[in-house]
Amino acid sequence: MVILFIMSKIEGRRKMKLLIKIIGILTITGCFMMIYADGSLGQSGANFLQINATPRGAALGGGLTSLANGAEALYWNPAGAAEVERADIYVSHTNWFVDTRLTFGGAVMKIGNNSAIGISTTVFSMEDQEITTVYDPDGTGDFFSSGDLSVGLTYARKMTDRFSFGITGKYIQESIYNENASQIALDVGSVYKTGFHNLRIGMAVRNFSGNMKFSGDNIDDRLDEEKSRNEEDNPRLERLAPDFRLPQVFQMGIAMDIMDSEVNKVTLILDVDVPSDNKERLIIGSEYCFRQLAWLRASYQMNYDTAGLNLGVGIIVSGVRLDYSFSNHKIFDSIHRFGLGYEF
Secondary structure (H helix, E strand, C coil): CHHHHHHHHHHHHHHHHHHHHHHHHHHHHHHHHHHHHCCCCCCCCCCHHCCCCCHHHCCCCCCCCCCCCCCHHHHHCHHHHHCCCCCEEEEEEEEEEHHHHEEEEEEEEECCEEEEEEEEEEEEECCECCCCCCCCCCCCCCCCEEEEEEEEEEEEEEECCEEEEEEEEEEEEEECCCCEEEEEEEEEEEEEECCCCCEEEEEEEEEEECCEECEHHHHHHHHHHCCCCCCCCCHHHHHHHHCEEECCCEEEEEEEEEEECCCCCEEEEEEEEECCCCCCCCEEEEEEECCCEEEEEEEECCCCCCCCCCEEEEEEEEEEEEEEEEEECCCCCEEEEEEEEEEC
C-alpha cells in the first residue's frame, strides 16, 4: 500500500527512479540477510514453503526466478505476474514424502496497462494420525490433525517494457493437534529483460518475516506446570515454546533463449539458491517449446541433500495447460507433480 501511495503522488521518470531505488535497496538487503543470517543448518520452521509447488517449476529445479509468469509466478517470483495478458489461473498438486500432499492455487488479473494483482494459497496436508502414549503405544483410538497454510496477496507492475517488480504479503500458519503458530511474511521480486537473446535476470527474496512460536492449550498446561515448580532459570520453559524462523530464501537467476523461431524455442536457465538454513545451491536447466503448444523440461540441482535430476512435460489441450513433472530424490521416493492452468 505504501508503494501504491508513492506511485499516486510521483509522476513519470521520478516515479520509476524512486521505485527502482526501493527495489534495489530491498534486493540488496535480501542478499545480506541471506548471506549473514544467524540461523543454522536445518533450524527453521514452516518448511513446506521450500517445497517446489508447481510441475513446471519443479521440472526446472525451482529455477523459475527469471522465467515464471502468470499465476504460477505468485509462488516463485511475484514480478512475473505482471506478464499476464488478461487473467490467469493455475492449480497444482504434489504427492510428497510419507503420504503428505502439497496443493497450490493461484489467480492473477491485469489491472490498467502495466499492473496486475493476484491471490494464491499453498496447503500442506496429511491424513489424521492416531494418538499414542507410553501406556498405549499401539494407539488410544483418538486422532489428531496437522497441516500448514499460506495465503498471499500480490501486486506486480511493469515499470518499463524491460523491468518488472512484484511484492506479495502472505499469512502463514502451522498447526498440529491443539497447537498452532502463525506469522506475516513478504516476498519481493524483480525481473529485467536485457533485449539480448531475450536474456532475463530475476531476483527474489521469499518468506522475509519475524519469528514464529507455537501456542495452544497443551503447551499452556505444560508451561503452567513448569512455572509451578518455582525453579530459577528453568530451561524447560524455553524448550516448550521456542521461537523459530521461517525458511527465508534469496534467489537469483538468468534465462536466455538460445533458439527462438515460430516453431521451436529452447531456453537455458541458471539459478543460485541461497537459503537462510542451508548452504548455497545451484540449479541448471532447459525448456524446449514447440509452437507454444508443447514443452519438454529438464534440470539438475547441485549441492542439495537429496534432490538431483528433474524432468517434465507440458501441453495445451483446448486452451487448458496441463503440466507434469518427475523428481528423483535418490534415497527417497520419486516425486510426481500435476498441474493445470487457463489464461482468459
